Amino acid sequence: MTRIVIAGGGLSGLSLAAHLAVMDHRHPVIVVDDGRNPLSAKAWASWSDRPGLLDAAACRWFDRIRVHVNGTTKVLRLGRYRYRVVRGDDLASVVRRITDPLRHFTFHEGHVDRVEDDGVVVDGQHLRARWVFDSVIGPAQERPADALLSFRGWRVRAERAAFDAEIPTLFDFRTSQARAASFVYVLPDDAHHALVEHTSFTAPDATTDQAAQREALAEYLADIxxxxxxxxxxxxLPLRAGQTPRRNGNVLTIGAKGGLLKASTGFGYQRVQRDSAAVAESLHEYGHPFALPAESARFRLFDGVLLDVVTREPAQLERAFGALFRYRTAEPALRFLDEATTPPQEWRLFAGMPAATYLAAARHRLVSS
Ligand SMILES: Cc1cc2nc3c(=O)[nH]c(=O)nc-3n(C[C@H](O)[C@H](O)[C@H](O)COP(=O)(O)OP(=O)(O)OC[C@H]3O[C@@H](n4cnc5c(N)ncnc54)[C@H](O)[C@@H]3O)c2cc1C
Incomplete structure (x- = not known):
């Protein structure tokens, strides 16, 4: 039997284990995690327009979002999309419910020292495998980041009912843009509890100003x-618009190490679900995990251009988000961020953005690539 080792049992490792389990293949699968990044401390929010294998793990579903952009607050319906929150512990329980009845899945606590072509070294012991999925070590040489997504969030308990429990705020630009393109994100648990997060896109060599982030959060919450x-x-989070080489012999990088964070948003949950399904499908169909859909060069260019523009001219982020989210629902913008739009739809979405700025950045990227 060919053994599969999944290095790391976080978002991508667990998602892949679940997708392999439902694909009905019989290879032994071992998920190795050292617990350094406990699932109990994690939660992922994401949008999706279709049912997913791990939907039972979602603890909140929203059908509207709030945005504050260009001086206006708007509540937008999500059309065919839903915004949901999955907590790490809930993800683990749902995955275990799928894999536990299958004897060939094991979860092993251990530290992955190295990933090799024929297996992994866990706490000094070599564990042989035919295929290795790596979410912990990554490629020997990573591409330089195009930008950094720097965020600081407070889980807040307010004395009075300060939050709208039914509507998350995807972005609120009422925060200083002087240092970097920045917005505040608010994910409510209920009227008294929310995650309030300050998010900035900065140049790759920028340092985080923790005091400024805390000051911005305090200022944002001043009225509650x-x-x-x-x-x-x-x-x-390092954001990379270029393609990350994922295969090295029998090893495939997955999750953030596999370049699965969307470069213009830093979101990874939904892309990891799609990738896990594609890897499982490839193994099932072809006996190897590498027949994955080609990545879109067009969307990589869009992401890179946006990062180039907003790290140079921070005020452009609000303008860009204002243009993308100017419709009656958020669906066109979310579809674009999902990389599921057509070029004519994209041209319509881009109307309202300064064409010369973006075309110059695109030309520069294309010439220097
Ligand atoms: C704070 C934060 C919040 C985020 N929020 C969102 C969000 O809301 N929505 C969204 O779409 N994306 C979000 N992201 C981006 C992305 O989806 C997450 O980073 C996601 O967890 C990436 O999945 P992963 O499997 O690559 O890494 P992880 O989920 O971090 O999993 C890696 C696992 O490997 C284990 N590990 C590490 N090193 C070793 C080792 N040497 N040996 C053994 N085990 C090891 C860790 O314990 C961990 O369990 C967020 C990122 C961060 C950092």
Whole structure:
């Protein structure tokens, strides 16, 4: 029997395990995780227009979002999309419910020291495998980042009912754009509890100004009355618009290490679901995991151009989001961010953005690539 090792049991490792399990192949699968990044501390929000294998893990579903852009607040319906939140522990339980009845799935606690062509080294021991899926080590040489997505979020408990429990705020540009293209994101649990996150797109060599992020959050929350910060999360995600080489012999990188974060948003959940389904399908159909859909060069160019423009001229992010989300529903914008639009639809979406700025950035990218 050919053994499969999945290095890392976070979002991509667990999602892949579940998709392999439902594809009915009989190879032994071992998921190895050292617990350094506990699932209990994680939650992923994402949008989708179709049912997914792990939907039972979602704890919240929303059919509207709020945006504040170019001086106006709007509540937008999502059309065929839904915005949902999946907590790490719930994802793990749903995946275990799928894999536990199958004896050939094992979850092993251990530290992956190295990933090799014929397996992985876990706590000094070599574990042989035919195929390795790697979400922890990544390629020996990563492409340089095109930009950084730097965010700091507070889980807030407000004394009065300060949040709209039914409508998350996808972006609110009422925060300073002086240092970087920035917005505030609000994901409510209920009227008193929410994750309030300050998000900035910065140049790859920029350093995070933690004090400025906290100041911006405090300023944003100034009107909600007394509140307590229950916990803080922060991260800096490297955003790469170029294609990440994923295959190295029998190893395929998955998740963030496999370049699956969308470069212009930093979202990865839905792309990881699609990728997991494609990997499982490839193994089932061809006996190897590499027959994956080709990535779109056009959308990579759009992402790269947006990052180039907004890291140079921060005010352009609000303009771009204003143009994308100017319709009655958020569906056209979400479809574009899902890379499921056609060129004529894209030209309509781009109307309202400064053509000369974007064309110059696109030309520069194409010439220097
Ligand atoms: C704070 C934060 C919030 C995010 N929020 C969202 C969101 O709301 N929506 C969205 O779409 N995207 C979000 N993202 C982006 C992306 O979806 C997540 O980073 C996602 O978790 C990436 O999945 P992954 O499998 O690559 O990594 P992870 O989910 O981090 O999984 C990696 C796993 O590997 C384990 N591990 C690491 N090193 C080793 C080792 N050497 N040996 C063994 N195990 C190891 C860790 O314990 C972890 O469980 C967020 C990212 C961050 C950092």
């Amino acid at each position: 009355g007394p509140y307590e910060i229950e916990c803080e999360e922060h991260a800096v």
